[in-house]
Amino acid sequence: MSKQELVVLGQDDEDGSGCCPTLLSAPMRQDRAEELAKVFKALGDPVRLRLLSMIASRDGGEICVCDLTPAFDLSQPTISHHLKQLKQAGLIDSERRGTWVYYRLLPATTDQLAAVLARPQDSARQSPIGPAGAPS
Template identity: 75%
Template sequence: MSKQELVVLDQAADGACCGQLAAAPLDEDRAVELAKVFKALGDPVRLRLLSMIASRDGGEVCVCELTPAFELSQPTISHHLKLLRQAGLVDCERRGTWVYYWVLPAALERLAAVLNVPRTTGVTT
């Protein structure tokens, strides 16, 4: 993923996700697009950061509150947050010297819709 690339999950005009795995095989472009989002989520640090942001009361968290949870430098945490932002999963705003992050619920909903596979009769898990 390039430094300036932002991945946005496709959304149909009616707001529905247009890429459920069970609806039809993914075309190459859609698979590449989704792989970038899953790659952003494929790192344990980024997954924990996303979870910490999403579970935060009030819906947003300062980077200064995220950094102490990891044995990583502040620039490394900022890099991971940048990748989550480029994947379209979080957004942020600078307030003075600090940056505040929040999850983009619509992006997570579209991602969940892609993974939603309806149960069929006779299939057990």
Template identity: 60%
Template sequence: MLGQDDAACCAPMVREPLGEDAAAELSRMFKALSDPIRLRLLSLIASHEGGEACVCDLTGPFDVSQPTISHHLKVLREAGLVGSERRGTWVYYWVLPEALVKLSALLEIPAMSARTPA
């Protein structure tokens, strides 16, 4: 069952204002994505074959150390954007679809309310 903040979280902000809890959750997600490395990591994970990527596959495209990549992945995980699982010595990551749904729904502009410049 959706709470008031859950419903407001998933509705476009042009329809109704965000509740305090939804705003806090979404701001953590947007803050995590405001870093170019984290945005690229999310894109790499989402576009990786099978929808998940080993951390060993994510270090090559960046000019930063493996511990830095791990830090950025931790930020994405704590923001609720990716899930992870240790398999042997490696950690695998995948994008959490519900997080992308929340972000995209918030920014959606319904056709009827879209304004055109005068």
């Protein structure tokens, strides 16, 4: 599958409800829940969450694996395994340049995760809890 053919989570909704219904706007379909669970599972490990953060926050939008590995007290094969999990979840992509592999965030996936977890604007205004969980 080429990069142009990559299917982003929820982009092809059959019911026409848009790409990113939130948890509060409609019950989630089984297939959608299974897709999202794979992505959240990939984020459920502290090492993978740190790796994703390091990749996403890098100036220039990409980082060499040679800069990721020293930040952890883990072997190179273990870091590669975690990166593979993030890539399979559609959170990152990579490109080999000579002997090194460079990783970059795929923001469409993280944007969709954020959209799924977001409250619809009407619910946000009616909520008895204000910003940062403080009562309004």
